[in-house]
Amino acid sequence: MWAVAPPLPRGPGLGWRLAGGGGPSCGGAVAGPRAAGRTRPGPRVAPGGRAGAMELLSALSLGELALSFSRVPLFPVFDLSYFIVSILYLKYEPGAVELSRRHPVASWLCAMLHCFGSYILADLLLGEPLIDYFSNNSSILLASAVWYLIFFCPLDLFYKCVCFLPVKLIFVAMKEVVRVRKIAVGIHHAHHHYHHGWFVMIATGWVKGSGVALMSNFEQLLRGVWKPETNEILHMSFPTKASLYGAILFTLQQTRWLPVSKASLIFIFTMFMVSCKVFLTATHSHTSPFDALEGYICPVLFGSACGGDHHHDNHDHSCVWIRETKKFPGTKEALSRHV
Numbered sequence: 001m002w003a004v005a006p007p008l009p010r011g012p013g014l015g016w017r018l019a020g021g022g023g024p025s026c027g028g029a030v031a032g033p034r035a036a037g038r039t040r041p042g043p044r045v046a047p048g049g050r051a052g053a054m055e056l057l058s059a060l061s062l063g064e065l066a067l068s069f070s071r072v073p074l075f076p077v078f079d080l081s082y083f084i085v086s087i088l089y090l091k092y093e094p095g096a097v098e099l100s101r102r103h104p105v106a107s108w109l110c111a112m113l114h115c116f117g118s119y120i121l122a123d124l125l126l127g128e129p130l131i132d133y134f135s136n137n138s139s140i141l142l143a144s145a146v147w148y149l150i151f152f153c154p155l156d157l158f159y160k161c162v163c164f165l166p167v168k169l170i171f172v173a174m175k176e177v178v179r180v181r182k183i184a185v186g187i188h189h190a191h192h193h194y195h196h197g198w199f200v201m202i203a204t205g206w207v208k209g210s211g212v213a214l215m216s217n218f219e220q221l222l223r224g225v226w227k228p229e230t231n232e233i234l235h236m237s238f239p240t241k242a243s244l245y246g247a248i249l250f251t252l253q254q255t256r257w258l259p260v261s262k263a264s265l266i267f268i269f270t271m272f273m274v275s276c277k278v279f280l281t282a283t284h285s286h287t288s289p290f291d292a293l294e295g296y297i298c299p300v301l302f303g304s305a306c307g308g309d310h311h312h313d314n315h316d317h318s319c320v321w322i323r324e325t326k327k328f329p330g331t332k333e334a335l336s337r338h339v
Contacts, residue, residue: 066267074178076142081174083146084162086114086212091150091159099223100151106222111147112140113219118211122186122204126193165282172281176273183209183243184266187250201251202244209243238280238288242273245290 072078090096090111100107112134113120119133134140149158162168186208190201207214213232220227232240246269252258253265276289298304 062267063261063264066261066263069270070263070266074181075138078174078178079139080142080146081171082178083115083143084150085168085171085175087111087143087147087150088159088162088168090114093223095223095225097151107151108144108147110219110222112143113215113222114212115139115143117215117219118182118186118208121207121211121215122189125200125204125207126190169278169282173274173278176277177270179209179239179243180246180266180270180273183246184250184262187247187254191254198251198255201254202247205247205250206244209246210240213237213240238276238290241288241290242276246273 096107096110099110116133116139120130123130123132150162153159162171183205187201187205190197190204194200210232212219216230216232217226217228220230236244249258249265249269250262253260253262258265279285280287
């Protein structure tokens with residue numbers, strides 16, 4: 001009774017018959033083997049593409065990033081930047097260039113104190129040989145090469161290159177990476193000797209982060225200068241204060257009172273130090289990010305503002321030339337220190 005319609009021919013233009021009466025443009029499901037399981041056409045996704053994206057996102061998490069950052073080796077790139085910035089600040093000191101010409105051995109010793117003074121002070125606190133770090137021949141040779149290039153390179157080419165502000169900011173940022181790592185390592189070292197010595201750990205981490213500034217009077221004696229009024233304890237600069245606060249934080253973390261991993265704390269505190277130091281160096285600012293907080297807390301705790309005569313650190317920035325510019329405004333010597 002019913003007429004049976006002849007089957008549709010299967011040609012290349014018709015493709016497979018669609019289930020549900022819809023074609024590819026209508027969103028129907030394709031009945032053929034190629035499109036099994038597809039509800040609508042779209043670009044092909046490579047196998048494992050979504051899993052690869054999830055792995056990338058998990059790798060970019062803060063914990064993994066902090067862990068990878070804490071494992072970055074410091075030698076030689078970061079240590080080289082540390083040496084360059086430290087010896088640059090030595091050259092900014094009044095009379096440092098003349099000293100290098102007349103007494104190169106004294107100048108070299110001053111440069112080594114700028115580079116390794118924190119290790120010497122830490123060894124002094126922990127009762128270890130003060131000259132122990134000088135057995136590291138690679139670091140001593142690298143620091144000596146930087147000292148020679150900064151003070152004796154023909155036409156001051158090396159000095160002019162590293163003083164170029166964009167380049168200098170990179171070196172300053174890398175120096176802060178070394179500073180924070182030294183604080184963390186110093187506290188870990190002190191904890192190994194004194195498990196419950198909180199103050200020993202804080203003191204060791206503090207001198208590891210700002211040892212050059214804390215022994216500035218001794219370094220001045222090597223240059224034939226005696227200025228007890230420039231004691232860093234009396235006029236704490238931003239790096240010295242930040243090293244002290246950082247030492248407290250790392251001590252709390254080491255003793256399990258701060259619920260954060262060491263790698264995460266290193267990463268967060270390094271970002272803070274890099275941001276502040278690069279900004280202060282780029283703007284030639286003499287203020288400290290802690291000034292506003294201290295202005296509220298110190299009158300309550302101590303009855304007066306702390307650090308009212310605060311000045312920038314002689315060893316961690318290039319603002320020593322201010323005294324010279326006041327004495328000799330416009331002179332070539334004074335302007336050469338303004339980088």
